[in-house]
């Protein structure tokens with residue numbers, strides 16, 4: 001009896017998993033970036049926003065439940081994104097009949113070639129970032145009741161290397177996102193040179209806007225604009 005592969009395990013199914021989980025993660029990134037920008041509205045307003053995050057859904061849901069549902073969905077999305085990417089990459093490698101004697105110059109953009117390592121760096125950054133600004137273990141202040149103070153303490157001028165590290169991680173997110181969004185826009189749009197150009201431009205605009213929105217916060221603290 002021949003085993004049939006469930007549709008989700010087909011290449012098309014796995015690409016759909018990549019796309020759906022990628023969209024969820026981008027949505028989180030956009031909302032998180034907009035939330036971070038509230039730092040420019042002052043300490044009381046930013047801290048209030050952070051406390052409100054824990055109250056979303058109340059009284060229908062108990063305190064922090066929404067946050068935990070979101071965390072669960074994001075974790076499942078990250079795991080599914082990684083698993084689908086790994087299976088697709090393995091299949092692509094297995095489909096190559098003979099290994100190249102000399103590795104040919106790989107075609108495609110810099111972003112396309114660095115998707116795997118970009119993903120690993122982003123994952124490591126997110127783990128560090130949660131220990132820094134969510135649990136506070138790696139933060140010089142680490143006061144859960146004062147997220148504004150935690151951000152200001154984190155990116156203080158004498159801790160310029162933290163801003164440097166965040167900058168590298170966020171630029172990596174930008175490259176990863178540009179390639180992911182380009183692939184998605186290309187699949188959804190017209191398969192013509194014009195459609196291709198549009199997909200490329202749209203992905204670039206999204207990636208640059210997101211990078212700028214994230215980077216403005218540490219640099220505002222570093223330069224004393226936010227203190």
Ligand code: HEM
Nearest residue numbers: 036050071126129130133134147166170173214215217218
């Ligand atoms: C300079 C840029 C960033 C700043 C200032 C920042 C700030 C913060 C702060 C203050 C929190 C804690 C929120 C709270 O517990 O109330 C947080 C949580 C988080 N951030 Fe960021 N963030 C930045 C970039 C990023 C990036 C690029 C990612 C993803 C690639 C990310 C992913 C997360 C995640 C997953 C959490 C945990 C959310 C939760 O508690 O469920 N952040 N961030």
